[in-house]
Amino acid sequence: MPTCRHCSSTYSREQFIHGNGPNSQVCVRCGLEKGLITKDQATNMYDDSLRSSRLQAMARRYSVFMYIPLLWTLWIMVLSDVSPWGWYFLGLLVVLTLLAPVWFIYRGGQYSGDMARLTPAYERPKGH
Ligand SMILES: [Zn+2]
Structure with missing residues (x-):
């Protein structure tokens, strides 16, 4: 690049x-x-609507990494010493945390497609 x-x-x-x-x-x-x-x-x-669509696509892609620390913080503050629900939610959080990168990679193609759709056409000059 x-x-x-x-x-x-x-x-x-x-x-x-x-x-x-x-x-x-x-x-x-x-x-x-x-x-x-x-x-x-x-x-x-980009014009304004295109810009906000692109921002939305990006926010959808990366928001999972904001929610998981938030959920962990909530678990530590609220549920960690509630028995037995603390343990159930700990399991759920561990599964979610392990699945997040897999989901992130799995959705990568969809994200590239969305971004390509939201990019104005570009005519490539000769020699590039
Ligand atoms: Zn520059």
């Missing part, structure tokens, strides 16, 4: 502007900020 000359960030090729000289190896955001392209040319600067 190429690196932007200005912000040193690494993005996929779709996030870079076309051209030689000052336009080479410049990401879309830096291209806009430095005035190398106009807003109309930056199809990858």
Whole structure:
């Protein structure tokens, strides 16, 4: 993956502007900020609805890693010394914690598909 000359960030090729000289190896955001392209040319600067859909897809993917520590904290604070429910929920939490990475990997393809669907079309210039 190429690196932007200005912000040193690494993005996929779709996030870079076309051209030689000052336009080479410049990401879309830096291209806009430095005035190398106009807003109309930056199809990858997503409109608001597209941006929120992408954020939702990402939140759905990563939220599981927020919920599991939360559930563990709740278990420690509330249920750890309630017998026998503490033990039942401990088992449930262990199973959930072990399943989370498996689920995360399993859903990876769906996530890539969603993101591809939510990415504007990009015509690849010759030579790339
Ligand atoms: Zn940049």
